[in-house]
Amino acid sequence: xxxxxxxxxxxxxxxxxxxxxxxxxxxxxxxxxxxxxxxxxxxxxxxxxxxxxxxxxxxxxxxxxxxxxxxxxxxxxxxxxxxxxxxxxxxxxxxxxxxxxxxxxxxxxxxxxxxxxxxxxxxxxxxxxxxxxxxxxxxxxxxxxxxxxxxxxxxxxxxxxxxxxxxxxxxxxxxxxxxxxxxxxxxxxxxxxxxxxxxxxxxxxxxxxxxxxxxxxxxxxxxxxxxxxxxxxxxxxxxxxxxxxxxxxxxxxxxxxxxxxxxxxxxxxxxxxxxxxxxxxxxxxxxx
Amino acid sequence: xxxxxxxxxxxxxxxxxxxxxxxxxxxxxxxxxxxxxxxxxxxxxxxxxxxxxxxxxxxxxxxxxxxxxxxxxxxxxxxxxxxxxxxxxxxxxxxxxxxxxxxxxxxxxxxxxxxxxxxxxxxxxxxxxxxxxxxxxxxxxxxxxxxxxxxxxxxxxxxxxxxxxxxxxxxxxxxxxxxxxxxxxxxxxxxxxxxxxxxxxxxxxxxxxxxxxxxxxxxxxxxxxxxxxxxxxxxxxxxxxxxxxxxxxxxxxxxxxxxxxxxxxxxxxxxxxxxxxxxxxxxxxxxx
DNA sequence: TCCCAGCGGTTCATTTATTGAACCGGTTCT
DNA sequence: AGAACCGGTTCAATAAATGAACCGCTGGGA
Numbered sequence: 001x002x003x004x005x006x007x008x009x010x011x012x013x014x015x016x017x018x019x020x021x022x023x024x025x026x027x028x029x030x031x032x033x034x035x036x037x038x039x040x041x042x043x044x045x046x047x048x049x050x051x052x053x054x055x056x057x058x059x060x061x062x063x064x065x066x067x068x069x070x071x072x073x074x075x076x077x078x079x080x081x082x083x084x085x086x087x088x089x090x091x092x093x094x095x096x097x098x099x100x101x102x103x104x105x106x107x108x109x110x111x112x113x114x115x116x117x118x119x120x121x122x123x124x125x126x127x128x129x130x131x132x133x134x135x136x137x138x139x140x141x142x143x144x145x146x147x148x149x150x151x152x153x154x155x156x157x158x159x160x161x162x163x164x165x166x167x168x169x170x171x172x173x174x175x176x177x178x179x180x181x182x183x184x185x186x187x188x189x190x191x192x193x194x195x196x197x198x199x200x201x202x203x204x205x206x207x208x209x210x211x212x213x214x215x216x217x218x219x220x221x222x223x224x225x226x227x228x229x230x231x232x233x234x235x236x237x238x239x240x241x242x243x244x245x246x247x248x249x250x251x252x253x254x255x256x257x258x259x260x261x262x263x264x265x266x267x268x269x270x271x272x273x274x275x276x277x278x279x280x281x282x283x284x285x286x287x288x
Numbered sequence: 289x290x291x292x293x294x295x296x297x298x299x300x301x302x303x304x305x306x307x308x309x310x311x312x313x314x315x316x317x318x319x320x321x322x323x324x325x326x327x328x329x330x331x332x333x334x335x336x337x338x339x340x341x342x343x344x345x346x347x348x349x350x351x352x353x354x355x356x357x358x359x360x361x362x363x364x365x366x367x368x369x370x371x372x373x374x375x376x377x378x379x380x381x382x383x384x385x386x387x388x389x390x391x392x393x394x395x396x397x398x399x400x401x402x403x404x405x406x407x408x409x410x411x412x413x414x415x416x417x418x419x420x421x422x423x424x425x426x427x428x429x430x431x432x433x434x435x436x437x438x439x440x441x442x443x444x445x446x447x448x449x450x451x452x453x454x455x456x457x458x459x460x461x462x463x464x465x466x467x468x469x470x471x472x473x474x475x476x477x478x479x480x481x482x483x484x485x486x487x488x489x490x491x492x493x494x495x496x497x498x499x500x501x502x503x504x505x506x507x508x509x510x511x512x513x514x515x516x517x518x519x520x521x522x523x524x525x526x527x528x529x530x531x532x533x534x535x536x537x538x539x540x541x542x543x544x545x546x547x548x549x550x551x552x553x554x555x556x557x558x559x560x561x562x563x564x565x566x567x568x569x570x571x572x573x574x575x576x
Numbered sequence: 577t578c579c580c581a582g583c584g585g586t587t588c589a590t591t592t593a594t595t596g597a598a599c600c601g602g603t604t605c606t
Numbered sequence: 607a608g609a610a611c612c613g614g615t616t617c618a619a620t621a622a623a624t625g626a627a628c629c630g631c632t633g634g635g636a
Contacts, residue, residue, distance in 0.1 A: 001331050003291040019613065029596050034614065036594090043289050046371050051613060053603040061371040068367045072360050079356045083334050083349040261549065307584065317625050322585065324623085339584060341632040 001076070006040050007069045009033060010048070014066060018055035074140035074262070081265035084120075091120040092267025097133040098125065098146035099185065100210045101230030101254075107146075110278060114271050121267045129183040137259045143268035146275070148227060149185030149252045157260040160276035162283045164227040164254045165243045166190065169214055178213045178224040179203035185252055186225050193249040229254060229282070254279070289364070294328050295357045297321060298336070302354060306343035362428035362550070369553035372408075379408040380555025385421040386413065386434035387473065388498045389518030389542075395434075398566060402559050409555045417471035425547045431556035434563070436515060437473030437540045445548040448564035450571045451539045452515040453531045454478065457502055466501045466512040467491035473540055474513050481537040517542060517570070542567070 336350030
């Protein structure tokens with residue numbers, strides 16, 4: 001898309017933090033890039049970069065502009081997707097930012113089901129912690145976020161919410177436990193619970209991968225934690241799964257959402273609706 | 289703004305209904321214009337014009353695109369206005385589509401008051417009947433609409449609403465009356481009332497200008513109608529003004545609104561707030 | 577019926593705008 | 607003080623958009 005070229009260049013400069021570096025990235029001369037930036041600033045009426053001795057940085061005006069650019073590009077994609085739709089081809093691309101718990105069972109099944117109906121739609125699944133997922137949404141680099149216990153809710157429009165009680169994944173009933181790192185919702189809830197009660201959390205292993213933790217308990221006598229949606233309905237060989245009491249650890253919530261007020265491309269909107277329907281079914285009868 | 293050039297051309301072609309005519313309008317060759325349109329369609333991925341033997345017309349994809357273009361341009365203006373604001377200069381441009389009743393007293397006073405505070409802001413006042421005002425909003429060619437008894441309310445977000453009982457402007461109490469044409473809210477309400485009751489409307493003069501009608505009753509014994517906001521608080525020489533009974537004619541509503549969901553530029557948003565405040569005061573104590 | 581005006585689309589020489597290489601003045605880190 | 611970067615500027619080289627002429631087509635009027 002030709003008329004967005006300048007915007008792409010601006011983004012490149014923003015990322016690189018310097019015109020010369022950005023020029024390398026996009027394979028043009030620094031001089032050409034510099035002139036394009038200046039010309040844009042002329043037309044726009046205001047400078048959008050602070051010129052520092054070691055490079056450039058977006059000024060507040062630039063921040064406003066970059067937000068506009070992003071929403072614009074994403075809206076153009078939406079229009080294209082709508083046009084594709086009325087042209088008969090159900091095409092499109094859905095970008096999802098989600099917690100790890102969705103990776104092993106839920107999302108693969110959901111995406112496969114959707115693609116079975118609409119083979120022209122492509123997907124992009126990004127693993128993001130709760131904060132990063134929301135950042136992804138607000139920069140329009142993801143359409144839909146699926147996160148457990150999100151941190152802030154500004155600009156996050158909840159499309160669906162289901163309760164998820166943390167489950168213990170254990171090989172036996174003994175103490176040693178494996179915990180996710182602090183940025184995860186599961187850890188957040190367990191931390192809260194431990195602060196309230198007398199029991200202390202003393203993880204023998206901290207990990208960022210729930211997959212790793214689930215496998216770890218097969219090797220050492222230990223317990224790990226996960227939310228139901230990240231666990232198979234049929235318990236695996238040698239693994240027992242049991243919900244924590246809601247008196248000990250409060251029930252958490254898995255939220256699906258988008259940027260507040262944004263109109264999603266058709267493919268993404270449809271997929272979000274499918275997700276919401278499936279999630280609701282789980283609340284009614286948790287037997288997936 | 290250079291990167292919007294193609295969009296301007298697309299709009300020109302849409303308006304002209306033919307590439308050759310549009311080329312004349314924008315002072316380039318038909319060949320050049322044709323190529324730019326085709327190139328854009330290539331990049332966009334879909335044709336946006338139907339090629340007819342006597343010209344071109346937007347196809348549904350094009351309709352979708354033009355909507356996107358308009359919202360995009362208006363959003364860029366909003367960003368510029370915000371930037372101007374944080375640069376310290378309160379600049380901007382406010383475009384208003386309104387009924388005639390607002391012209392003689394209300395809007396001049398309001399705009400003057402606003403410009404007294406913010407001399408950098410310019411205004412554009414367009415007289416539109418109820419339908420055209422809403423069309424103006426949805427094509428982003430006006431920021432704010434002020435209309436009496438709007439027709440449809442889709443995409444119209446009401447920012448303020450005050451009741452306005454139709455007033456009789458008379459030189460004496462006799463029958464002959466002067467009426468606005470059908471597209472006006474005043475006529476609409478009077479029509480409704482006459483259908484419900486037994487009295488017939490038989491205007492001796494139909495006019496599109498309320499100003500004309502107000503002056504006309506000075507020359508011939510006749511009555512005219514207007515809503516309070518279009519009338520001076522101090523009655524003019526020789527003119528008596530008296531409200532119609534709400535039993536005879538239902539009370540109408542003057543609505544101020546914008547396109548649903550749109551973020552207005554700062555200047556427009558501020559002006560809309562000022563209007564809303566002033567309108568509310570009128571409901572409390574109608575003595576302007 | 578035929579014909580021609582008007583349409584969109586294409587081709588190729590020309591004009592315009594964009595680019596790249598070299599260079600300038602400045603600041604920072606060594 | 608000098609080397610290393612930085613953004614900004616200049617001017618010739620390159621790439622892109624443009625205009626004039628032409629093609630094939632359709633619909634309305636003679």
